[in-house]
Amino acid sequence: MPTIKDVALRAGVTVTTVSRVLNNRGYISAMTREKVGLAMKELDYVPSEVARSLLRQRSSLIGLILPAVNHPFFGELAMHIERCAYESGYKILLCNSQLDSIKERDYIDMLKRHKVDGIIMGSHTLDVHEYLHLSMPIVTIDRKIDGRIPSVTSDNRQGGLLATRHLIGRGCRKLAMFGGSLQLELLPNQRYTSFCEEATSQGIDHVLVETDLDVFDFSQYTALVDKLFADHPDVDGVFTSDVKAAYVIQACRRLGKAVPEDVKVVGYDDSQVASLLMPRLTTIRQPMETMSRRAVETVIGQIRGEPVPLETVLPVELVVRESA
């Protein structure tokens, strides 16, 4: 691989001059610029971002830690985050933590070694102290670790409220929420809180089904939903995430319950699965693109030393389709 030296040699100038035309800094004669440009073309020269990083003490890299990029919600986040970051000159180092704390710590360590300029966390399995101790630009997305760590989320409380109201408004008399493990202290817990509050205040009976700690092990969903309907055959309204909603709809079909006639289902996320299902899913839309942009802006803001909002809560929206 040719270096700046080779270019300089070939163009008959010094590396300083080449560096100048490369960065358009200082005065360079038109002829020199041309010579250098030619040499670069001829050698197919590519400046080394590695050397630059070492010198500038910044890598233009942002670490992205997600539970699993194959999950529809996180996949879509990843996609938007990558695009936004790229538009600002940052590249994304992808990490799938699988919600495994060992892996997560390992990934964080790796990102530090690679001198990433910041981290976007869509996972969090470690103790708050470990994150605070990072002393590096960081933002959480779809999660809130601590008041001192900037976060970008959607309004889960409001989402829970909208969903519950909609189900009740459509005539449901017994609701169920099918959520992730409450032990994980994730944001969806807020959904559960407002779900309960609203159902209670309207005098509607309601139950909860939790997954175990391995939230993304879809294979457990079928059994859980079956048990739900076995234990509570009178449930006629379910609030859950988009992916889980798919399993709820499957179970209903299997049990001979029509959706939305017998059981109404409201999802959360409005990921692409929502419009793939049949009936098409009524769901709470998280503004994933905006969330992604804000998350990227929030890390980059910190990198630049600008003040950034500690908490960004974006509005959600009820998207009425066919399932409720």
Place this chain on the structure above:
Amino acid sequence: MPTIKDVALRAGVTVTTVSRVLNNRGYISAMTREKVGLAMKELDYVPSEVARSLLRQRSSLIGLILPAVNHPFFGELAMHIERCAYESGYKILLCNSQLDSIKERDYIDMLKRHKVDGIIMGSHTLDVHEYLHLSMPIVTIDRKIDGRIPSVTSDNRQGGLLATRHLIGRGCRKLAMFGGSLQLELLPNQRYTSFCEEATSQGIDHVLVETDLDVFDFSQYTALVDKLFADHPDVDGVFTSDVKAAYVIQACRRLGKAVPEDVKVVGYDDSQVASLLMPRLTTIRQPMETMSRRAVETVIGQIRGEPVPLETVLPVELVVRESA
């Protein structure tokens, strides 16, 4: 951020010694090792992979270019690729090309600047020459660019054959294939070839629907499927990809055609959507995990200067569920 110098100073030794304990190279007295280790802990020292990269002329980075990581198939590939790469000490730089050739060229350029050790391409919109000219370890996944560029794919011909045979075996009399644009010269074209051959040889009437060039614009799918059934109301068997299958099933429901009774549907990929749909999708399973592992092995093999197979074609499997 503390550097190796700070550690050396604090431990009362030179950087050479610190480097030694860091890499477990040469002889170090137990006491020195301890002193240095302590200093590292106290300073919370993290060695710079950037400096290492500059010296070693390798970054431990692999570029991954995909059309879009939010697509179920590519999301799953990305996930496995990242895991495999990480297990071998490589990190993934994520790029979404959106099948845009400008972006793809731009990304390739960026990856070269960052001195990635290799590239895994799940997209290809450029001319063969541009790829050949890269002169860097590269492998394509789910695509075949040129005989000289290593590729990892599933057996699309066999997949098309299995799907077509299954549909005919289940009694279909008129088949349709709903595929991406044939102009893109992607592998699915092979599916089309064997689909046609098998249908023809068994004397079964068959038609083709193509998407436009923007393969991942799902919003066009609905109209295309509707037109298919309008033009050919007698179609009773459809072969397509998993995501498109979701739209086919939706259309059938809308048109009052029962799946699988009136219309049988076979997908391709066996991505997570396949088991989310209702009826659960009968599909051709691509071994995504194995494909990912092979792709990673193939780039790393090249990086290490080992000989690698130019073509890896993995077997597919018909997974019979409910849609056909």
Place this chain on the structure above:
DNA sequence: TTGTATGCGTTATCAT
């Protein structure tokens, strides 16, 4: 307008 010298953090080579 261009060149010289220095340093970014690390490891390899060659001493001692």
Place this chain on the structure above:
DNA sequence: ATGATAACGCATACAA
């Protein structure tokens, strides 16, 4: 068993 020094590729301060 440990230290001094050069080199990786680049950009900058300072000279000319």
